[in-house]
Amino acid sequence: MDLSIFDIFKIGIGPSSSHTVGPMKAAYDFVSRVDRISRIENVARVEVDLYGSLALTGRGHGTDRAVLLGLSGENPEEIVAESIDAKVGQIRADKKLALLGRHNITFEEPTHLRFNDKISLPFHPNGMRFAAFSSDGNQILQQAYYSIGGGFIQRENETRGQDSQANRKSGPYVFRSAAELLSIAAKQNLPIWRIVLENEHAWRTPQEVQSGLDRIWNTMNACIDRGLRTEGILPGGLGVRRRAAKLARKLRQESGKDPLIAMDWVNAYAMAVNEENASGGRVVTAPTNGAAGVVPAVGRHYESFVERANHEGIYRYLLTAGAIGMLYKRNASISGAEVGCQGEVGVACSMAAGGLVAAHGGTNDQVEYAAEIGMEHNLGMTCDPIGGLVQIPCIERNAMGAVKAINACRVAMREGGDHKVSLDQVIETMYRTGLDMQSGYKETSLRGLALHTIEC
Template sequence: MLSVLDIFKIGLGPSSSHTVGPMRIGKRFIEFAQSKGIVNRIERITIDLHGSLASTGVGHGTDKASLLGLMGMQPDQADPDEAERAFQKTRTDGRLILAGGHEICFDMAEDLRLRPQITPEIHPNEMRIAAYDADGIILTDQTWYSVGGGFIATAQQLSAPAKDDLIDLPTSVPHPFMSATELLAICADQGLSIEQLILVNEDSFRDRQATLVGLDQVWRTMSQCIERGLENVGVLPGGLGVSRRAAKLYQALLGKTSHAEHESLFDWLNVYAMAVNEENAAGGRVVTAPTNGAAGIIPAVIRRYCVSATAIDTDAVHCFLLTAAGIGILYKQRASISGAEMGCQGEVGVACSMAAAGLAAVWGGSNQQIERAAEIGMEHNLGLTCDPVGGLVQIPCIERNAMGAVKAVNAARLALTAADSHKVKLDQVIETMRQTGLDMSRKYKETSEGGLAVNVIEC
């Protein structure tokens, strides 16, 4: 089973699959070279990006992330400003300092090759790295896949069949579940809420206090991201000329003395979600929730309903994150959270579903109501395409998170106020999302070859 802290990873923007994943791949590659004692023999490294990584790689920062990983930087620890300086120095000097200090020549035009015409068979986000010695002989050649949410895998890992739909990891948990139906049945048998069951499973990964500290760090990072987004102004990088809006909207909200309840709901959710995704678009530190492209939805809902002007309800934050992660695990195991595989239904749709479940739990919903909230959150995001204008995580991504946050709250409300049992189950909607993603045209799955990406004129 996956851990909550696998679902919520701390990293850098703008993309979990195109930034965090490639950065981890680069670091894993250089660690392998170090373990084999061949780093100092390396004279050249080439990086080939295929499929979606090539189509939107530059706009998503894949080129930068790949090099940062080779330098030894980690997504959860790298300082965004330091990372940018290191990348720009490599571009300017044509020299790449690998982890450990060994320096090689690196030509961005020759050694980092974008090949969108290559359609990978295993997963759309394919990355191949090769290292050569002074005679041009290959020292090591590896192919990796960035499969969404910062997760990475080899071809062998993706090709191996998953037993009973479970992701095969070395950590076993006391209550493994393969579906929402089974999750609810185990909870009923054990007399546990979804939050409690997930927390018991987390005890297999680390002691209880370490898990709670990890959850606090996740929320602290989310909260800090909101605060930066509410303060920073200016134009986002990338060439589209998109201006940051969250800070201005926030100041306008602070200046208002009263709101109707529904207006206040929309305004605050909008500003918090947009603050996060503007930071993400600028390459700031965010939490995959479950991806970077959908990173604003869960923080926005938590900030609105678990944090007051004077205090943070830590128990509510823990409840929200644990419950939401339980739903996220289901999507990751039974379908995908990769925009390159599922379109934006696999990112914003999943985040909306997770947030709806988390909020329903905080509001005291039963396990069945929580499952229903998650189902509603996804049902009305089915078919959502991923068509970023200019290959950047800006249009429609930033506003889409605001919309997803509002939908999540409404899904939780609908689930808790419904009088009858619902006809559509979460397992059914997850399978529908998976089938829809498989049927969806490649041009609507993070390639910027269709939809808004081709119908909006770039300025």
């Protein structure tokens, strides 16, 4: 499998990997290509059309802002989250945008950036089209893109994604399914996390892999810590109050009295991350932004509450969770617009459950079993964010997913790993269930909570 752990865990900004990170990358890819074909200075006008789910919930997810930033030459990994409001505000006030940061054009909304909420492009619900024109009105380049979940993008009529895995040679252990992964691991007599690590070493030096994992884990922790100390109302107009900081304050006072206090902390960690995500802060896709709280919360729980926890356990956790995420990415979908929230929080739960088994030193069979449980009990979960914002039900849902992941790990570790439904079967079931779901339940905010809850 040519996916890397760093494709699954990507540092970016909130609130959405498919609606913010993907469109920013697509806009950046487009202007970079224009610059290669005909220097960016020859562009007089750029037009952008958003379709399907991107048009229906794009405003709440900051898709328009992401496109402005991508056209300006910004990328999600490096942009300073605190600078975004000022940058976007300036573009909108001036009605001028510097393509790739160096060539000013007039850019007005909605003339040059349109939300086509009645039209969907054929390949995926998250479609967008960019076109660049010269001063004599000739089209320099026109290209459709799809944001296919987890910050991955794909150009129309190209079968391979535009992300770094596109041209990567295979690592020593190629696996497409959980069964193949388990079989390779059994033959090599290695834990799953070592299989993933050996593949990573085909693409990066051991030092690069280690520092990359440290960077991911440090970014996750920094996100938790920021969320645990930041209060106020989340942006977007729903008036949702941040709760993680207040909860953490209470828990610090109560510490030691309640036998389930660790679970309260898991809730606080997960909500802290997703409140940061909802406010456009720096997060790690795991496997998406909307589901970014589950993996950090379960990992932090391991570090904080498991007696023999150590940093090597965190490496095992991330590598194993990443392997599980790759299976979903390869064989199903991690896009809420394609398969509902089972593909986001459900996958995150599955990843964290299997990863936690590895952190505890469980067997490969127990990893597979825990990951299967983590998804089995999220099957059918819809994506119906109120007001198109990644806030309700998303923030609490991450807390529920994290607690469920810990429980799945416990169930699997109390048994030998023997079970009826395999991880591959549940992945296939999730995908089929997602395809059967009406589009109103797939990140369109047309049904479910989004329809039956009054916005105020």
